[in-house]
Amino acid sequence: MRDDNVKSAGAGAAAAAISRGEAPQAESEELIRRRRFLQAGVGVGIALTVGGISILSVTSSLHPIEKTTPETEPPAPGDKLVFADEQTHVLVPSDLQIGAAPQMVYPMDPKTKVVKGGTANNLALVGRFDPANLSADTKPHAAGGVVAYSAICTHLGCTVSLWDPKEEWMHCPCHHARFDPRNDAKVMEGPAPRPLPVLPLKMDGNDVVVAAGFLSPIGPQ
């Protein structure tokens, strides 16, 4: 036991202590040093824990809590569609020309008349096509040739606001991803990793209404 202590207390000092016959003193010094080390260790440990918890609680509050308001609620079945730039105008199929550039719309709660335009995640593109040109996958989501997709590019979140009239593709102006609206907005070209999420539609009298919420996550996430 004693030998061990002496050994660990630095060879030079220990040798000097032994030669002068002061081994017991070296031992008590060693004990004091050990105690100090232990105390320092406990102190640092407590400081790190307290500091760490404080830092964690502060940094976790840095990420704002996402609140949902009536304007930012996701589209629900039965929601009517209104034009994004003219939010009093409820969409009917005759507003859209067959094969023309898709229009930007927001869903609107039919009871409260609240337009869900508080978030870009609710922005959708509606286009009208000859039902015979729609793919077999797309037909069940379409209402009288009208199809709707999320307008938010799955690449980096821009609005897919351009239209290639030649191929009849939706075209994102940011990094030039292109999507085919007649085939579930599949990626035809460019860097987008996923098709645009489908917003299924159905007919409700004269109006086109939402049949179900977006079928896949919106945007790049």
Place this chain on the structure above:
Amino acid sequence: MLRWFDERLALKRFYNKFLRKAFPVHHSFFLGEITLFAFVTLVLTGIFLSINFEPSIRMVTQGGQKLPAAYASVRFIDSLPFGMVIRSIHHWAANVMIAAAFLHMVRILLTGAYKKPREINWIIGICLLGFSIFAAFTGYSLPFDAFSATATKIGYNIASSLPIIGHWFAGVFFGGQFPTEHSIPRLNAIHILWLPLLLGVLIVGHVLIMYLQKHTQPRYAEKVAPGKILGVPFFPQQALIMAVLFSFFLGVVAILAAVFIANPIEVFGPPGPSTPEVKPEWYFLWIYGFLQMIPSDWNLSVIGVEIGPQFLGLVVPILVVILGFIFPFLDVSRRKFRYLELPSRFPWRTGAAMGVIGFFMASTLAAYRNDLGLSMALSWVIVVGTPLLFTVVTAGIIRLAYGPKKRALPAAPAPGVRVQRGG
């Protein structure tokens, strides 16, 4: 009067110690100074802009229109006397700062001035360039017009494509999924306080280390006075040169600002549901080019973590920075580096530097892929081929022109150069 101050502040000692530092005279040694002048200009014009800017997206009524407060306050700045010019000077000074810092770095690279003992300053320099680019990005977001909101949204989505921590990390800096009510205040605090502070501290460190280690000496110094530091003293000669250079810099930036108005937000309008066709600033074009070239089916899944093509577009810039960090340590010679190396004596290093420039140029060209009608395959050939071509051709030309054995003649000393003891 001077004596009164000297007795209290030891001015003479300060003068002898710091203000007599020898600055080598060389035509490639002004780029770092331009970067510094740009920073000073940015801080001064930034003071004017920050006291008039309202960092908020609450809706206010201005001229009968409902507009986000940030956008409206930038319109207010533009309406002030010289307001639009000051905003433009701020914009162009930022562009010049990034360009000058990059060219400064190329100069250091080509002359070998990153070698021992200057590795630390090389790394600080890379950080300075990186943070300057971040500062430019955060500044770009502040007017909250249709263009800047789109660009910032793309930045948010790139940041949140980082695996695992991305969503949280981007949320902290952008105040949640951009744009939220927290976004502009946060980006504003980062842009007008924390990044300038960080840049200021790093610049002081950069310059102090340069004082401590002294400038690398141009080749003529070795001939004229071997082992000594050669150059004009900081005060008054170099200070005069710097004053002239600063005036020249300000003149050029003011002309640029007067002729090319920075981001005409009145034309772009406030952000709406639609996205305008944006191209980023020129110093982001190479990343932008990469983002367009990565095909959509590049999805990796590493131990259950999904990595999308967006993040792979981030990997390239990260790799470039890491390569920059380790570069000075590739040189293993033990001696301290004192004299600039001629680019012609190091054909492969010069070639590699040209290759890096070629890489930036080629990926910038890829940013115009859509406009030029380049196919994906051709873009890849250009981006991979150009750096290799630049490297080999540069090295080849140097080999042919200078030969492996022929020694380049050192340049004659500039007239009026003062020899100073030291170092």
